[in-house]
Amino acid sequence: xxxxxxxxxxxxxxxxxxxxxxxxxxxxxxxxxxxxxxxxxxxxxxxxxxxxxxxxxxxxxxxxxxxxxxxxxxxxxxxxxxxxxxxxxxxxxxxxxxxxxxxxxxxxxxxxxxxxxxxxxxxxxxxxxxxxxxxxxxxxxxxxxxxxxxxxxxxxxxxxxxxxxxxxxxxxxxxxxxxxxxxxxxxxxxxxxxxxxxxxxxxxxxxxxxxxxxxxxxxxxxxxxxxxxxxxxxxxxxxxxxxxxxxxxxxxxxxxxxxxxxxxxxxxxxxxxx
Numbered sequence: 029x030x031x032x033x034x035x036x037x038x039x040x041x042x043x044x045x046x047x048x049x050x051x052x053x054x055x056x057x058x059x060x061x062x063x064x065x066x067x068x069x070x071x072x073x074x075x076x077x078x079x080x081x082x083x084x085x086x087x088x089x090x091x092x093x094x095x096x097x098x099x100x101x102x103x104x105x106x107x108x109x110x111x112x113x114x115x116x117x118x119x120x121x122x123x124x125x126x127x128x129x130x131x132x133x134x135x136x137x138x139x140x141x142x143x144x145x146x147x148x149x150x151x152x153x154x155x156x157x158x159x160x161x162x163x164x165x166x167x168x169x170x171x172x173x174x175x176x177x178x179x180x181x182x183x184x185x186x187x188x189x190x191x192x193x194x195x196x197x198x199x200x201x202x203x204x205x206x207x208x209x210x211x212x213x214x215x216x217x218x219x220x221x222x223x224x225x226x227x228x229x230x231x232x233x234x235x236x237x238x239x240x241x242x243x244x245x246x247x248x249x250x251x252x253x254x255x256x257x258x259x260x261x262x263x264x265x266x267x268x269x270x271x272x273x274x275x276x277x278x279x280x281x282x283x284x285x286x287x288x289x290x291x292x293x294x295x296x297x298x299x300x301x302x
Contacts, residue, residue, distance in 0.1 A: 039119045039138060039162060041079035047297055048079035048261040049290070050121055050139075050164070050223065054276040055085045055097065056105040062112060065266065065283060070116045072287050076294060081139060082112055083121040083263070087129070088275055090143060097274040106136040113138065121164065127155035134159035144168045144196055144228075147179055157186035164192040164223065169199040173211030180218040192221045194263055195254075197229035205231055207250060209257045216260075223261035224254035230279045244270070247281050248289055255297040262293065 041048055051069055056062055066082045073080035086105030088098045099105050109120045119138035124130045130140055130152065140156045142149075144166035156163045165179050176193050183191045193215045197205030207229045215222045229250050230243040247264070254262060267273045270280040281289065 039079075039081060041081075041119075044077040044079060046076070046078050046294060047255060047259065048081070048221075049073055050081045050083050050261060050263045051266055051286070052083040052121075053267050053273065054265045054280065055088050055274060056100055056108050057097075057274050058100065059104075059108065061268070062108055063115070065268065066112045066116055066118070068283060069266070069286065070118060072290060076290055078290060078294070081119040081121050082109075082116070083141070083265075084109060085123045085275075086133065086136075087123075087125075089123075089125040090145060102132070106133060110136040119162075124152070124156060127151055130155040130159055134161050138162060139164055139192075142166060144194075147171065147176075150182060153179065153182050154186045157183050157188035160188065160190075162190040162192065163188060164194055166194040166196050166225065166228075167211070167215070169197060169205060173208070173214035176215050177218055180220055192223055192261070193218065194223040194225050195229070195259075196225035196263075197231070199233075203232050205229055205233070207253070209253055212254070212257045212259050221260035223263050224250070224259045225263040226250040226254060227264045227266075227279050227281060228276070231276075232278070244279055244281065247279075248292065251289060251293050252296055255293045256300045258300060 053065055062084055087102055113120045121139040121141050122133055122137045123141045123143055124133050139162045142165040146152055147165050147168045167176050180191055195211050197207050200206040212222050226247050230246050264281050265276055266281045266283045266286055268283045270277040
């Protein structure tokens with residue numbers, strides 16, 4: 029799958045012909061559970077021959093309420109991500125929110141992720157680019173797919189072509205998102221891998237209670253459509269018990285459903301490329 033994007037080979041993604049997967053919990057919640065989640069995802073993806081990168085935020089900055097969980101500590105979270113990478117031999121991904129975070133996180137992880145609401149922040153893009161790490165930029169809920177060409181242009185101008193773009197839905201009213209799958213084809217015109225986030229795309233943001241809602245029963249629907257339109261990668265957040273997750277539980281995939289979902293998506297992926 030990644031033969032058209034040789035600059036991403038430093039992720040150690042094997043050439044299986046399958047889509048790649050970026051998955052994990054929303055945030056590092058404690059010292060043990062991330063390892064259990066990573067171990068299960070590594071077992072599934074190795075068996076199914078799906079290139080895999082583990083994702084978790086070491087720090088959550090985009091919180092509606094002051095009392096929302098933000099992390100167990102910056103260095104503690106980053107060290108857990110680094111330990112997961114070393115233990116399981118997989119790349120790790122985390123969000124960064126400002127220039128200082130980009131420089132710090134790059135010492136521990138393989139991929140820096142730019143949150144959707146920060147995708148136009150030129151100084152942040154520059155800082156992430158200058159680390160030399162692969163950078164996954166999520167498309168803003170407020171942007172057209174065509175506008176993401178400027179993100180890629182910026183990254184190239186800053187000397188980093190190790191870029192991925194991720195579709196995660198477009199604002200539809202105040203409390204919903206929709207996915208326009210034409211955007212996958214449009215963003216691939218930039219000659220970069222295009223990922224579809226099949227869990228955040230189902231968020232119900234801006235709830236009065238200050239906790240984001242979601243529609244997780246539609247995760248498979250979004251995933252099926254994403255691989256059918258030939259996205260390069262799938263992004264999803266998963267947790268053994270989303271109801272008790274400390275962030276984004278309302279739109280996560282339950283971990284015990286991941287195996288069957290990925291098998292289904294692989295079958296559609298194969299058919300869509302005939």
